[in-house]
Amino acid sequence: MHRVGYLLQDGFQIMAVATQAVFEYANMVAGETFYQVENYSLAGNEVRSSLGLRVETRVPTARTQVDTWIVTGVGDPLSFPASDEEQAFLKKAAARARRVAAICTGGFVLAEAGLLEGRRATTHWYFAREMQKRFPDIQVEDDRIYIVDGPIWTSAGMTAGLDLALAIVEKDLGSDAMRSVAHKLVMYQRRSGGQSQHSEILDLSPKSDRIQNALNYARKNLSKELTVDELAESVNLSPRQFSRVFTEETGQSPAKAIEGLRLEAARLMIEQSRHPLEVIARETGFRDRRHMREVFMRGFGVPPQAIRRDVREAK
Template sequence: MHHVGYLLTEGFQVMGLATQAVFEYANKVAGHEFYRLHNYSVGGGELASSLGMRVTTAKAAATASIDTWVVCGVGNPLESPASAEECAFLQRAAKKARRIAGICTGGFVLAEAGLLARRRATTHWAFARAMQERFPDIQVEDDRIYIVDGPLWTSAGMTAGLDLALAMVGKDLGEEAARSVARKLVMHQHRAGGQSQHSEMLELAPKTDRIQDALNYARRNLKRALTVEELAEQANLSARQFTRVFTSETGQSPAKAIEGLRLEAARLMIEQSRHPLEVVARETGFRDRRHMREVFLRGFGVAPQSMRREGRA
């Protein structure tokens, strides 16, 4: 049996506890209680989340037989830094546990305890720069869903914790088990750790349904040579009206936005599959491999081959 201990502090974010559902459903997939979950705090007793929900915790003890410690974040780690007691506890616990994870801003607690020194780590994008400035000996990668560096695991904000927990399940029970858990939780996809925290669709953030519908259509049909006229038809607008409204709502021209969606889709295929680059280019709507390389260099500053090598490393 694998024991998972959640270390909570006053004002913890409820989303951190949502990752417990991943382990719950992993037990269902495994057909037995592989994971057993425990909620702890340094002092024990009831704690209130940032939302006001109260959770009963046991007093954390370094002698507890915990295989994985998960440290949940708080809303603003700069205003609520880790206590000396928390840091001391984690330093002791790290000597016995198999791994320790920081969900969202929980990475700051690991950093305060000195556990991330000279390691790679990530956190919520809004606090990544502050982490780097405050802890210059950490290699902060602010555009990653989660990072595993030895026994230290850190995730980006909110839902990225689910991806980190799924990765743990994949490591413990196999990738097929992790995929099964993702399906049961109705997760759109099991995101790899190297994936960006940012989504091109979220960055565009159209204000009306008709532009959103056109973007959804484009994302489903990236393999095709999409024209403004085709997208305008999805929005029930003339091509001229569509271009004006689209640019006003998203801040980008339709052509630029479609290029961004193609880039995002190609990057995900490169990171998560072994398809030849020629296939990636064709499936995501680039003219050929050379055209995809040109757009990658312009958009990411690296070639597709380099991104694939980095992802495998």
């Protein structure tokens, strides 16, 4: 049996506790109680979430055996720093546990305890710069869903905790079990750790159905050239009218937006497939591998090979 201990503090985010469903369904898939999940706090008794929900917790003792500690985040980690007691506890707990994970701003608790020193880590994008400023010895990567650095796991904000929990299941029970859990949880896809916290479609946020439909058409046909004329025709607008409305609603030209979609799609294929880079470039509409590399350098500051290498090292 693998014991998972959630360390809660007042003001914790409910979304972090929702990740416990991943371990519940992993037990169903395994056909046994592989994971035993418990909620802990140093004070014990009831702990109140940021929304007011109260959760009963236990006080960990020197005899408490936990294989994986998961530290939950709070809404504002700058206003609720980890106490000296929490920091001391985590230092001892990390030495005994198989791994220690943090969801969302729970990464600040690990940082305050010194567990992220000299390591790669991520957190909610909104607080990433502040983490880097306060803890310069941490390599903060603000555009990652989750990061595994040895026995220390950190995730981005909110729903990224589900991806981290699924990755733990994959590590413990294998890819087939992980996919079965994700399917039972009705998750559209399980995101890899190297995937961006940001979505190009969400960033564009078009106001009208026509521009949204044009973007959907583009995403389904990235291997094609996708001229303005073709996009305009797909939503029954003239090219001139389409370009004007598109720019007004998204703040970008159609060409710039399509490049962003190609970049996002190519990155996802690199992370989740073993296709050669030449194939990925062709499938996502780049002229060739060299052109894709140029766009990656401009958009991410690293070549495609570096992203593929990071994903392989994280597994």
